Amino acid sequence: MSRKNPIANFGQSRYSIAIVTDDARTNxxxxxxxxxxxxxxxxxMLGKNSAYIQQYIRRGSPxxxxxxxxxxxAEFYGIEERLLGAPAMRESGRRGPIAPDGLLRIKQLQVGASAGPGSLADDEYAESMGFSPKWLxxxxxxxxxxSLIVVDGDSMDPTLGDGDDIMVDHSAASRPLRDGIYVLRMDDVLLVKRIAMGPSGKLTIRSDNPQYPDWEDVSAESVNIIGRVVWTGRRL
Structure with a gap:
């Protein structure tokens, strides 16, 4: 006889309650x-012994x-973790808001970073995308x-394609540059390019697509680094 998964009998929780208490056990x-x-x-459902939740609620153990x-x-009942005792910093603060689905929202720029001729930057955020806090x-x-930016153009093919989402770490703009893919601003144009550091301190700005030219011996002072690309996602 197969062992049934207790969660299978629940399906989705019927609704989430309007919490009016700060006590996690009561909630x-x-x-x-x-x-x-x-x-x-x-x-x-949690993989614990059958008395685990009762002991937590009734006896305060754990x-x-x-x-x-x-x-x-929190994910099962569709509520914020803080209502079950999570520290307040998991919901707000520098880490950003955590939605009821347990995902942390990363802001998405309205315009793209050009991987081709270039497009003007616009600092407005249109929407956000949720990611697991542990993964982040x-x-x-x-x-x-x-933040998230959409790639515009094919100059970084095959590494980055037109329409790919890229995640940009803006803190890299305040750290010493190292070889990698960056979002940068040159002549009021937002670009995504590969940067290589030369021994003289000058930069080489490259496109992974060989059909596009590279820029050699570029002065670091002429480049405004927006951030380093740390992740990309694409539709297949």
Whole structure:
């Protein structure tokens, strides 16, 4: 006889409650009861012994939910993690807002960074895209320093294609340059190019597409670095 997954019996939680308390245990109990669930089944969903949730709510043991358990419960019930005891910094502050789905929103620039002839920069943000906070943490930078820009043009093919989303770390603009792909501004034009450092301190600005010219011996002072490209996503 196959063992059933307790979560399969739940489906989606019927609704998320309007929380009126700051007590994580009270909030969780209200969620469980008003969605017709029980302590034992929720415990098994988390891979814990059947008394785990009851002991947490009734006896205060553990004192707080494990971070992974808290995130999973918040995602299941469609609420913010802070309502289950997450530190306030997980919801706001320099890291940026975490949505009810547990994803951290990264701002998306309205215009693209040209990988071709170039397009004028516009600092307005049109929308945002959600990413896992854990995944963003592996990038090694504060998510508040990140933004998304759409590539415009084919000069960085095959590395970056027209319409690709790129994630830009703006904190790189305040650090010493190293070889890599950057978003930069030259003559009021926003570009995405590969930068190589020369022994003299001059830059070589390259396009990965050999049909486009490179710029040799460029003075670093003439280039306004917007940020370093740390991730790209594309539609297949």
């Amino acid at each position: 969780l109990e209200k969620l469980i009861r008003e969605n017709g669930h029980d302590f034992a089944a929720i415990s098994k 004192k707080k939910l494990d971070e992974d358990d808290r995130r999973r419960l 943490g592996r990038l090694g930078t504060d998510p508040a320093n990140l």
